[in-house]
Amino acid sequence: MKQKEKQKKLDRQFYTRDLLLVANELLGKLLVKKEKGKILSGRIVEVEAYDGSFDEAAHTFIGKTKRNEIMFNAGGYLYVYFTYGNHYCCNVVTGEAGKGTAILIRAIEPIEGISSMIKNRFGRNLLNEKEKYNLTSGPGKVCQAMSINKKHYGIDLTGDEIYLVDQPLIDKHKVVISKRIGIKKSVDLPWRFYIKDNPYVSRK
């Protein structure tokens, strides 16, 4: 049987629902990127939700700017931003148009194209077992491994370049809820979600 026929790409309807509901459901889904015929994919294991209507840590809290405008689209677009002078991070825009809500993909478990991810991240082969888990265990690492950058800003996730694929529920994973990482405002919102005991989660 062909694997492809079983794959179900997540559609607009999936993304336009409530932020926290989508954030929870993103866990376990497959993030796929096709570029120059090469496929890279990984299972989402850690996310964080951001809501500019009252969450001061969200980039949309200050209103619409050129940088964040895609976050005000309806769900199903990719918001990529550049930070700390070095790193890109990617988010899934969520909810109805005008909401300014998105979900940061913080970690994935590599599935396909792993040798390319290693090359993208380290420019050499793995040195040890520990580096295997350092491949995609953080938002900047995910973008580096998947080679996601400014040119992917605003991509429609219902298209063919970058998209998410539903996954069959075999053993339902346990979800851990915690505070978000690396922010200085609205620090107490319990809006980080990750798959319990997955070795690619950025931290406990």
Place this chain on the structure above:
DNA sequence: CCACGGATTGGCT
């Protein structure tokens, strides 16, 4: 193992 700080660009005030 953990804590700390430097790197380095660009968005926003």
Place this chain on the structure above:
DNA sequence: GCCAATCCGTGGA
């Protein structure tokens, strides 16, 4: 001019 939704190397325990 300030500072960030990060990462990595260093140095000490």
